[in-house]
Amino acid sequence: MQALDWTVLIGTLAAIVGYGTWKTRGSKNAEDYIRGGSTTKWWTIGLSVMATQASAITFLSTTGQAFSDGMGFVQFYFGVPIAMVIICMVFIPLYHKLKVYTAYEFLENRFDLKTRSLTAILFLIQRGLAAGITIFAPAIILSIVLGWNLVTLNIIIGVLVIIYTVSGGTKAVSVTQKQQMFVIFAGMFAALFITLDLIPDDISFTSALDIAGASGRMEVLDFSFDLDNRYTIWTGIIGGSFLALSYFGTDQSQVQRYLSGKSVKEMRWGMMFNGLLKVPMQFFILLVGIMVFVFYQFNPAPLNFIDASTEKVLASEYSDEYKTLQEKQAVLFEKKKTVSLQLAKSYNDADKKNLLRLDSIEKTYRAESKYLIKRTIDPEYSADYDKLSAEVLALAKNPKSEEYIAKKAELKTLYKSSAKDSETNDRDYMFISFILKYLPHGLIGLLLAVILSAAMSSTASEINALATITSIDLYKRNLKEEKDDAHYVKATKMFTLGWGIVAIIIACFASLAENLIQLVNIIGSIFYGNVLGIFLLAFFFKKIKGNAVFTGALITQVLVIGIWYIDIMPFLWLNLVGCVLVILLATILQMTQRKVV
Structure with missing residues (x-):
């Protein structure tokens, strides 16, 4: 890296952190700090939701996935538009009507405190782990490729996020994510066009796609029912729909993004914006990986990118x-x-x-x-x-x-x-290796800023949500003495700082899986189906009471972890299995209870 790259990298990150801190200074009440004052426009909601998902893992792992296996991974996202429609019809109106700060407040009104607390704890476990991974993923790759110290990188990323998230809360996360998405889109478009320019002049874009297709990289749709195949149109539409429903409908890191909306209309437009653009965005990122693959058909590639x-x-x-x-x-x-x-x-x-x-x-x-x-x-x-x-x-x-x-x-x-x-x-190292070896200076700095911005946007949403759940669902709900708004804002800031430190610690002790983006989705799939089932019971099964749901959820979580451990099905199906299991078990338990709670 040269001085120009460092200038672009440091300048971009400093501008994002500085803008987020300055723009949202002075949040004094819980409505402003936790819900962003309920003033967010639909385009900010949409970009914020997309930025929360678009972690550094998305760009490093997805491009590597395309390079190794092709475009089939895009099927994983086919369930997102379906989930967005259901969330707009069912979840958003209900959350807005109840004026909740978190998704789990609703569960206490419908069931009881222990069910609310259990669901919140399940969220804290899986999202706490994911927060550490979103810091660790870019840090370990950058440390190996650039020779930087891994622990130092984990701390730098974590501290940058903590600064503006503690300062401005939900609004800070939303406004900075708009800037981060601009940097991300600019960087990825630049990467695609430069990659195409590096391919020999007599190779057109169509010819490049033909070469990728001849190598088996352009097989987008797989209609097989093979359970050993992780990515088919069926796992995407069925398993992906359940995962997306749970993620966008019950995961506070996403729910908090649209709860800050000015109205139900703004929330719905924001989520549909995300639903319409998510699949094309992932297709585009995979296409970048495909073009890098074509580039390496005309330029020597190492046996291992590390x-x-x-x-x-x-x-x-x-x-x-x-x-x-x-x-x-x-x-x-x-x-x-x-x-x-x-x-x-x-x-x-x-x-x-x-x-x-x-x-x-x-x-x-x-x-x-x-x-x-x-x-x-x-x-x-x-x-x-x-x-x-x-x-x-x-x-x-x-x-x-x-x-x-x-x-x-x-x-x-x-x-x-x-x-x-x-x-x-080395799958997750392919794209960063290509960037450093072949792209022009200045663009290298921009694309490193893309990776770190993506890490910051996801981590900010996660620790913001973790702090909100801890503050509202556990701390405030179990605090016997009544406190004013200023107290809860201060408490939420302290929890934000605490979860930021926890995420850094997890990042420092994490280790790479076969593929980072799969690891995040596996963690989500282990917990999300159960959580979604609890919410569906709350929405549609009016005769099911708290004790049955609580017991059914505990049994379901143990069973899902066991099914995942013995590896009898692709992880995406765990979302459907967990959801169905908790509904069936809660229904059976309710029917066998002598006394209705």
Whole structure:
């Protein structure tokens, strides 16, 4: 990075933090601080809702997802427009009528205090974890790519967010998110156009899409009913709808965004704005990842995008094996480049099949590189693998035996696990590596500002919501002595500071999953279905009482965690399972209770 990049990066972040702090100074009552004074316009609501979702993980992981697997991930968001319609029809009018500060206040009116408290606690657990991940995700990637200290980065991101969120509350989050979304859109459009410009002149945009399609990256819709496939149109519409309903309808980090609206009309317009733009926005981000993939068909790509991991393996006993892989990939690249150029000139089935075959070979090389890196950084893994390999070899004389088949499957599982390690899984590092190596200075600073702005916008919404729930649903509700507005504003500020510190601590002790955006969605799916079911019981099942709901929710949460742990279905279906389970269990429990509460 050069001085121009640092100037753009620091200037952009300082402007956002400074503007948010100045614009919302002086919030003295709970209505202003927690609900933003109920004056927010629809476009601010829409942008704020989008910014809350658009964390740094969105840009780093989604582009990496497209690079590795293609456009199919967009199906995950197909349920969002459906959820927006239901939320506009059911949730928003009810919340506005009750003039609630949080979504969970309604649950006490409908059920009882313990059900309200349980739901609030479930939210605090999952959103507290997610807040740490939204800080950690960009921090660990930037620390490895730029050589910055990870803990220092976690603290910098967290402190920047705390400054304006503590100062101005909900209104500060909303007004800064408008600026952050402007930076995000500007940066991503610039990245797309520069990437297209870097692709050879004789490769048109249409030809680039053809090349991506020939490599299997443009398969948007999957109508299969395969439960092993995480992303199909069915998981997106059904599982995605339930996830979106729970997220936008019951997650305080989202509910708080539209509760600040000036009227029901403004709230509805804001949410429909989000519903209409969410799928195109994700499609666009995936398209950026696709164009980077096409760029690497004409420019050499590393076997692993984490330079530090590559350096480790090249300095290890596996150096020769890794260099051999690099040489194979270099030869493969020249073949892919030739076929890609031929395909661009005259699209035909023979070149398409050839490119798909070459892409499959490259994926094998990448998997082998991850395996070697894993062996380098984890001696225990290496010993386990060697031992298991020897056992498989000894049993190979009888390849049809159950023992041989079981051991071979165990070896395959161990081999695949190497791809999930934080220093071997480079999917989330692809985009930032591309930015630093190929984009012009100034734009590098802007795109780093995009990543950090996205991290700040999501984290601000999360700690703002966490503080509100803690203050209103737990602290205020259980405080016997009546206090004035100024007391609760001060208490909420302290809780905001506290949750900001908790998020930084979680970030400092977090570790990478197979894919960060999946990790966030997995955490949400474990809790959201149960929470949504509780709200649906409150809305539509008038005969179900508090005790049945409370007990059913506890049992459901244990069952959902168990289902996720043994991994019997894609995580998106957990939203539907959790919702249905709590409704069924609460109904059965209510019917079996002798005394109606």
